[in-house]
Structures are given as structure tokens and as C-alpha cells.
Amino acid sequence: MNISEFHQNIEQIWDHIEASLEEQDCDVDCERQGSVFSITFSDRSQIVINKQEPLLELWLASRLGGFHFACKERDWVNAEGKRFWDCLIEACAAHGEKVVFA
Template sequence: MNVAEFHQNIEQIWLSIEEQLEQQDCDVDCDTQGSVFTITFADRSQVVVNKQEPLLELWLAGKNGGFHFAFKNQQWVTSDGKLFWQCLEEACRAHGETVSFA
């Protein structure tokens, strides 16, 4: 994956996150500032998803911890095999929102 494809892939993920949260009536606000996508929950806590261009990685941070994902076999995965979408669901749950990312 080159840098342009990396940015396009991440921006599609951010759009998908926002759309799915909206479709499932989650009480959250989404905001993008540069390379950082933030989900703010009703209690003002946040989940942050950001691009790490130099490493071509996707990072996720929330109450349940921080994760680094690399793009392998057409999906974002941690070094120990955790999938991005599953980790994002768990992060949202830790912040009080049950959501399913398909």
C-alpha cells in the first residue's frame, strides 16, 4: 500500500464509522482534525482513531487501551491478531455505547 492508498483507506474507514454510529442512533459526536478522528461520547469521554503515516499504521485509543494496526490480508490487524473493527466495538462498549460495525 502506498501513502495515497493508505490515506484513502483510512478516510473510508472514518466515513464508515461515522455513518454506522449515526445509523445505530449512538449518542456520540464525531470530529476529524488532520490525521485524528475523534468519537466523543455523552459523558465527554473519547475514542481516538488516528493515522500514523510514517508507519502506515492505524491507531486506536480509548478506555480499554491503545492498539496499533497494520494492513495485512486486506484488513487492519494488531501484531497479536486483533481486528480493528472488533477492537472499535469493544472501545465503544467501554464508553457506554453498544454498536456493531459490519
């Protein structure tokens, strides 16, 4: 994956997250600032997802901790083999929102 493909892929992920949260009427605000995508919950807690361009990684930080994901065979997985989407679902639940990302 080159840099351009990396950015396109992450933007598509962020679009999907935002659309899914809106479709499910989640009480959250989404914001993009440069390489950072934030989901802010009603209690002001946040999930922060950011691009790590030099490593071509996607990072997720929440109440559950921080996770690093690399693209392997068209899926974003961490070193333990856990998928980004599964971690994001768990993180949202820890922040009080039960969501599905299809």
C-alpha cells in the same frame, strides 16, 4: 500500500464509522482534525483513532488502552492478530455504546 492508498483507506474507514454510529442513533459526536478522528461520548470520554503515516498504521486509543494496527491482507490487525473493528466495538461498549460495524 502506498501513501495515497493508505489515506484513502483510512478515510473510508472513518466514513464507515461515522455512518454506522449515525445509523444506530448513538449518542456521540465525531470529529476529524487532520490525521485524527475522535468519537466523543455523552460523558465527554473519547475514542481517538489516528493515522500514523510514517508507519502506515492506524492507532486506536480508548478506556481500554492503545492499540496499533497494520493492514494485512486487506484487514487492519494488531500484533496479536486482533482486528481493528473488533477492538473498536469493544472500545465503544466500554464507553457505553453497543454498536455493530458491518
